[in-house]
Amino acid sequence: MWHIAKRELYDNLNSLRFALATVLLFGLMLTNAVVHLREHPVRVQKYHDAITESLNRLRARTDLYEIAQWGPELLHKKPSPLHFCTDGGDIVLPGTIYQSVSRITNDLYTFWYLSYRYRTPNSKNIRPATIKVDWEFVIGYVLSLIAILFTFDSISGERERGTLRLMLANSIPRHTVLLGKFLGALISISAPLTLAVLMNLLIISVSNNVQLDAEAWRRLGIVFFVAVLYLCLFLALGLLVSSRVQQNATSLVILLLIWVSFVVFIPSTLASIASGFSNPMTYDEYRERHDRLYSELGDEYNARLQGTRELPTERMQLTGEYVTKGAARGERLSHERLNQEHAQIQLARSVTRISPVAIVQHLIEAFAGTGFERHRQFVENVQDYAREYREFVGDMDRADPDSPHTIGVREGMSKKPVNPEAVPKFEDRLSLSRDFNTAAVDLLLLVLFFVVFFSGAYLAFVRVEV
Amino acid sequence: MLLTLIRRELLDNLMTFRFAAAVFITLLLVVANTVVLLKDYEQRLTAYNTATQESYQRLREEKTYSYYIGKLVAHRPPNPLSIFNLGLDKQVGNKINVYHGFVPTIWDAEKHRSDNPFLNLFTSIDIALVFQGILSLLALIFAYDALAGERERGTLRLVLTHPIRRGYILFAKYISAMLCLLVPLLISLLLSIVLLTTSTTIFLSTNDFLRLGGIVLTSLLYVSLFYLIGMWISAMTRRTSTALMLCMFVWGFLVLVYPNLILTAVEITPQPDTQASAYNQIKQMWEEFDRENKQLLRNDPVLGPLSRDGEGWGFYVEGGEYTFGMSEDKPSILLYFFQTGFYAGKIGAESEPQVPRLQNYYRFYNRETVNTVQRTWLVREPALEAIYIHPANLGRTLLKFSPAGLYDAATEAWAGTNLEDIQDFFNAVQRYRRAVLDYFDDEKIFESRQWFAADHGTADWDALPQFSFQRSGVDVNAKRALPDLFLLLMTNLILFTVIFLIFVRSEV
Numbered sequence: 001m002w003h004i005a006k007r008e009l010y011d012n013l014n015s016l017r018f019a020l021a022t023v024l025l026f027g028l029m030l031t032n033a034v035v036h037l038r039e040h041p042v043r044v045q046k047y048h049d050a051i052t053e054s055l056n057r058l059r060a061r062t063d064l065y066e067i068a069q070w071g072p073e074l075l076h077k078k079p080s081p082l083h084f085c086t087d088g089g090d091i092v093l094p095g096t097i098y099q100s101v102s103r104i105t106n107d108l109y110t111f112w113y114l115s116y117r118y119r120t121p122n123s124k125n126i127r128p129a130t131i132k133v134d135w136e137f138v139i140g141y142v143l144s145l146i147a148i149l150f151t152f153d154s155i156s157g158e159r160e161r162g163t164l165r166l167m168l169a170n171s172i173p174r175h176t177v178l179l180g181k182f183l184g185a186l187i188s189i190s191a192p193l194t195l196a197v198l199m200n201l202l203i204i205s206v207s208n209n210v211q212l213d214a215e216a217w218r219r220l221g222i223v224f225f226v227a228v229l230y231l232c233l234f235l236a237l238g239l240l241v242s243s244r245v246q247q248n249a250t251s252l253v254i255l256l257l258i259w260v261s262f263v264v265f266i267p268s269t270l271a272s273i274a275s276g277f278s279n280p281m282t283y284d285e286y287r288e289r290h291d292r293l294y295s296e297l298g299d300e301y302n303a304r305l306q307g308t309r310e311l312p313t314e315r316m317q318l319t320g321e322y323v324t325k326g327a328a329r330g331e332r333l334s335h336e337r338l339n340q341e342h343a344q345i346q347l348a349r350s351v352t353r354i355s356p357v358a359i360v361q362h363l364i365e366a367f368a369g370t371g372f373e374r375h376r377q378f379v380e381n382v383q384d385y386a387r388e389y390r391e392f393v394g395d396m397d398r399a400d401p402d403s404p405h406t407i408g409v410r411e412g413m414s415k416k417p418v419n420p421e422a423v424p425k426f427e428d429r430l431s432l433s434r435d436f437n438t439a440a441v442d443l444l445l446l447v448l449f450f451v452v453f454f455s456g457a458y459l460a461f462v463r464v465e466v
Numbered sequence: 467m468l469l470t471l472i473r474r475e476l477l478d479n480l481m482t483f484r485f486a487a488a489v490f491i492t493l494l495l496v497v498a499n500t501v502v503l504l505k506d507y508e509q510r511l512t513a514y515n516t517a518t519q520e521s522y523q524r525l526r527e528e529k530t531y532s533y534y535i536g537k538l539v540a541h542r543p544p545n546p547l548s549i550f551n552l553g554l555d556k557q558v559g560n561k562i563n564v565y566h567g568f569v570p571t572i573w574d575a576e577k578h579r580s581d582n583p584f585l586n587l588f589t590s591i592d593i594a595l596v597f598q599g600i601l602s603l604l605a606l607i608f609a610y611d612a613l614a615g616e617r618e619r620g621t622l623r624l625v626l627t628h629p630i631r632r633g634y635i636l637f638a639k640y641i642s643a644m645l646c647l648l649v650p651l652l653i654s655l656l657l658s659i660v661l662l663t664t665s666t667t668i669f670l671s672t673n674d675f676l677r678l679g680g681i682v683l684t685s686l687l688y689v690s691l692f693y694l695i696g697m698w699i700s701a702m703t704r705r706t707s708t709a710l711m712l713c714m715f716v717w718g719f720l721v722l723v724y725p726n727l728i729l730t731a732v733e734i735t736p737q738p739d740t741q742a743s744a745y746n747q748i749k750q751m752w753e754e755f756d757r758e759n760k761q762l763l764r765n766d767p768v769l770g771p772l773s774r775d776g777e778g779w780g781f782y783v784e785g786g787e788y789t790f791g792m793s794e795d796k797p798s799i800l801l802y803f804f805q806t807g808f809y810a811g812k813i814g815a816e817s818e819p820q821v822p823r824l825q826n827y828y829r830f831y832n833r834e835t836v837n838t839v840q841r842t843w844l845v846r847e848p849a850l851e852a853i854y855i856h857p858a859n860l861g862r863t864l865l866k867f868s869p870a871g872l873y874d875a876a877t878e879a880w881a882g883t884n885l886e887d888i889q890d891f892f893n894a895v896q897r898y899r900r901a902v903l904d905y906f907d908d909e910k911i912f913e914s915r916q917w918f919a920a921d922h923g924t925a926d927w928d929a930l931p932q933f934s935f936q937r938s939g940v941d942v943n944a945k946r947a948l949p950d951l952f953l954l955l956m957t958n959l960i961l962f963t964v965i966f967l968i969f970v971r972s973e974v
Contacts, residue, residue, distance in 0.1 A: 015711075016708060017711045017715070020715045024715070024718070024723065028723065028727065031727055031730060032730075034731070089587040092583070092584075092586035092587055093587070124572075124573050124799065124854075126554060126558060126854060126855070126858045126888075127729070127857070127858045127861050128729065128858070128861055128862055128865060128874075129557070130725055130729040130730070131726045132726070133727050133730040133731070137726060141722055142718070142723065145714075145718050145722070149711065149714055149715075157707070248707065248710075249607075249611065249710070252607075252710060253483065253487060253488075254487065256603060256607070257487050257488065260491070260599055260600060260603060261491055261494075264599055265495050265499075265591055265596065265599070267588075268588050268590065268591050269495070269498050269591055271588040272502040272506070272590065273502055275582075275585055275588070276502075276505060280581065280582055282579070283579040284579065341582045342584070344582055344584075345582070345585070345587065348585075371587075
């Protein structure tokens, strides 16, 4: 087997396709590294400026009521240091979560709540639309194309030349031949890939501007593993088609058409079709429910206020109740809308898993900390933080014995100045184990695809007539 | 003789598996994407109609003239041909305020509420993109063994024993392959047009069909270019396998790698310095105007002084219900302005003597505002040009080194979704703003009582000039597509000549 693998390897190393593939991979990875070094510091700087500004505004507040009323300012998504692995559509995802207050009656506003408003960040962009040259592009598109070009003739070609018959005349089991061919192609592609990746990482890590910590390296390791698995998948597909088909040309045509449809077109088309199946709350619907909610709350409040005309404490408590209730309801509503929107995308993304390239995209996004799943984690982090922040307000108020403990009204809350340093700060975190959990399905699917294709190739090759 | 050759080649090509597979895939993708894009277009059209209706009504709810920002809105209708090449049609804002406080540009525009903004994560695939990817691949697959294959099989020698000119053979091969490639192109285009006509929302005019004709022509040149590239490679190489490999790498590079690589690699982000200096200049002009304005008010015996600290901008008028400020401060798009105003339902009797004075003041204020906007525009326009348009155009020019980029640019121009067509719309909005201002001037609305008070007659919005936007005619589309079309044609001719020269001299 090793003999066959070695023979394949030598064959490949001398070929034109090997040279071209190597040049292509190196060129792309080099560009990727250079562009990352140019863009990443800007991104990080922007993020730091933004959080410094938010923090300064947060620090300027010492009054507990103000803190409770206006909330924690803008919360920003932390850019991933592994942005060069994949852009993940970050350009169209909101990087900031805003807070709102809503009006209950003419002069009564709710406390802050998370409203998940977003701008459409891409509408100022008049540049031609392109895919960013990142690892995802190199692996998803280029590597799979190279894999096909390396394997389409591996069996049909030998059959055309008649060397297959020659080889099988020796006492080598067929599966060994197949495995040898597979390994040969795998090694001859992963060698330049590995070198290109190493060069890319070398350039990136040598620079002072970008720091990669131990966890980042672990993540990169996983991404590389995914890349190799994906490569194996396409090699197996190539072998499968190549052993089923009599002619080189036919084999290549089939493979290319499969590749073009599954890699280039199917993911977007399917996603667009699948997203038509669910109808999340539209903005107008949301607006209508929002307005109805607050007018109802306002009426209810006014009605109950009539009964407390002479009772200042109860009046205060009532106001406090509505201020906090209004915020909670508003947040629930916007959260409902966000969940529906996320569910729509989630569904579309699940459907695209038919295409291996979509699976790989999801995997790389998950481990590089960009893209949609990352955005969901950011939203979760923000929600956790919102809880922590509200608890902090409650705790501060409880700690003051002079306070009437009615949160929601200035007179009802502690007047003690709050140490701005004690206010919880938002920290956007990533956890590898969570990413691993979300990625597990995709990883298993990728393995499954590989196993299916490889066993298909095995069966086809064993039964083939020479 | 030529006909015999063509017939032979045609049959050869038509009977192959690759042909059937390619037709099938093209049809499938075109139909699936037409359905998706049609639905998307309908959604955008509904959003456009609702928004137009809404702003029409909202404008008429206003009683005074001054508060018309956000109510006088120009909407950009979606382009039905965006199904063929989406271009910038969906990406760029389609709702723009018309106001005397700023000159409307692409960057000031907003979008109609799209339903789920996260859907932008999925790229939309238009029909031009399907053709761009699949037809080019198909052309190469047809071409790679056109010469090398015959040479390998020895049939070329056989054919050349007949008294046929070599040029004829080339020509026959070319014609028959192009005829074959026309089949998937035309069938899928026809299918998608049939799908479009089933929709009640899309109405294709004669001009649109001419534009579609332009797209077909461009597609033909594009496909032919790839066929010729394949043939060139085939003529240069001895073996089909080498030709095939080269063809595939060339395809991967030209269609997939180069467009993305060049736009990623070439830095086309705006220079922060030009941006900051232009923004500061604009801001200074406005601040100067503000100082002048405050100075005037402070010294005014009737209206002034302003509020106690002299900093506010509301003057006290009996019956005034609210004051408002309009401002935008967006350094990234060099937008900065502020406007103040107030609304009086019914001006009180004591303040009645002030009214002529107020009218006079607003005459000055509004005229000065318009002048300031004009002055800032002189700075803003070239700066925006340098920051956004030039880099974008540079990117587009660089893309044209690949036939895929040329094809995209030309079909965009035919469909009317490229940058120039979008700019046409914003130029129309700018002209409309000018027309509204002229109307305000002529009818003395800036200094009218209805500018701020609703008691002596209210604003007459129906007399205002109406906004209308006509998409540029076919001739303009053709003119915009022509340079790219010409480039495609020239490359075709050059390649054909090169192949001819190589083939004529080659030994069989």
